[in-house]
Amino acid sequence: MSSTAPQPRNRLPHAAPRIAQAALQRARLSVVPRRRSRAPRMPFVAFVSVILLAGVIGLLLFNTSMQQASFRETALEKQATDLGVQQEALEMDLQDLNNQERVAAAAEKLGMVIPSTPAGVLHLGSGRITGNPTPASGADRLPLRMPGPRKPASLDPKQVTVKSGTADTAANGAPNRDR
């Protein structure tokens, strides 16, 4: 559209009257001397520098904080591992304490046995007992441990029993060493 606009205007000089010619003369563009305006450069440079500086410092701080977080993460991870290991150790202790053999031995020390006799059933409500409940006795005792592995005779020395009361003691009760 802009390409069609100038065409009538160019043709105008030949057809237009004088007054129009004058107006046309006035309207014609002419070269104007360049106006030299000196915008102050300092604020802009300062502005750019500040942004740059702030950016760099910000990035640095961000990076530092990331590193800090990473240090902290490593430390916390180590702590978590340590605590996990500690928990595992405690769980292992608990399992050892829970071992059937140990519990059975402890119970036997208290005079208990695993009953092998049939139990009765107490019916709640009616209070009736069915079955043939029989109290357990010492005859129910079971070997609580498996016998240990068989060792060759050379590794399994005979037990030496020391008899008491036969030691040769001096008058004050101390063993008589200078025989």
Next chain:
Amino acid sequence: MQIGFLIIAMVLSVFAARLVQLQGVDPRSYAQMAAAEGTQDVVLPATRGEIVDRKGRPLAGSVDGRMIVADPKVTSKVAPELATILSDRLGIDYFEALKRLRAEASRFEYIARQVPASKAEKVVDEIREKFKDEKGRPFAGLMTERDPLRVYPSRTVAANLVGFLGTPTNKGAAQPLAGLETSFNRYLSGKDGEARYTVGAGNQIPLGDNTITPAVDGKSLQLTIDSDLQYYAQRVLQKTVVGAGGKSGIAVVVDTRTGEVLALADYPTYDAADPYDYDKDLYKSSALTDVYEPGSVEKVLTMSALIDAGLAYKDQKFKVPGKLYRQDRPIGDYWDHGMLKLTLAGILAKSSNIGTVLAADQFKRGQLRQYLERFGLGARTGVGLGGETKGILPNGSDWTSQVGDRIAFGQSLSVNALQMAAAVNTIANGGVRIDPSLVKGSATTDGGVAVGTDNATSRRVISEKAAHETMLMMERVVDPDAGVAPRAAIPGYRVAGKTGTAQRVGDNGGYDGSTTVSFAGFAPADKPRFTVYVVVHSPRAGSGGGSTAGPAFAELMSYTLRRYGVAPTGAKPNQTPVEW
């Protein structure tokens, strides 16, 4: 001008040649070298799955472990002091430690392996502090490295099934040596992951390269075993075998309705936490790997098959002579008697071989074998343990009429204990055989077979009526007057069972005069919940199934009934006549 171009061309060709060298010849190794600069590869170890019992109690668990390694160049100066501390704290051998701490021309020696991480780190940290060098730097002679540790908190309980892991390879891979640890190794082990990241001063650089392939932990294996019951079964079995002067023994407890094996005890067995002190031959479950002739317990299967086929009934009258002359040699009973007038129930209650053979004469050829096969004899139970035997069920021309006679009362065929327990359980379960299982749910063995309760199948072997009639006959076995095993009775409960005393094949491959005594039964007889099977190999002469295995059965069964809160049904035992 031209000289200038020439120089530029030459420089560019040098660059091009270098480019070809870098990118064309071996780009990968260079890329790796570049990446290795400042990056760290870490293996993220997969945790091996636990093996737990039916209540979730661990039978095998994984713990973070460490190996302690020494650099003898540094440690040799203070070797005695170090060895003292290490042997005190870790229980390792002082002299061995000393030797290794002083090893010449070596910079890497294993001091201890598979130490729980907490313990190892503590000791090494203390030593680092204690033996600082002149400049105050921590002692650098001892290091720890990851060394996964497997613990067996239940020790001897179910060791025959669980198995154990040997010392891991130097790369940290598990080395299963026995039991379920071996047969489910792949299922349990999982897959190690890998992490690669850039490090600076021991810390991960946040914006650096960072790739992580997470580890896939191994799956846990839940067994149907009840570890408390298993412990009790092992103890009762030990008492029984030792008391009878036997060589070995087996006890099995099966849940009648589901086929779940609640306890499977072997004696002697070993300690999974300390296996190397025991004989290698013990690293197995002989209930699955060893065959034996079941003896009279098998009569139960013969009788139930006869009844199911409509060839006999419990009150059927038989005249049982004192000796039965057949083709090769006379068949006798374990006690001397003249002509007896026994019912079929009486034959079972008194455990008469002659009577059983007379009754079994009714079978058509191959009929008994078909039944025994349906009962699961001659085929693996496939519970998931390796090394299981199929047993021996003679076939074709091997099944001569003499062999057939002997098979009818439980000789000349071989079974494993779990097969036999599952077969007797079929009668308890109303004639439907259900596959025994050791694994709860489903798990895949290394052989690629899915096993477990989810995969257990069942099939009808005999009619419900035949099973019931067999139960009534089995109940007479524990009767104080009529039967041979009154000591297997449990006061207050109805019990059905059968004794077995079989000639045993000795180490020389033939009958050596030793016996296998056993008792299989279920309770409450009129509403069965559990099947228990006790076997003692090679007890002292004169021991019988009723007197040796019977009491063990009663103890084990009454404990199980009490443990699972099974009330007596209140019904009185049946009084089917045994004589006429």
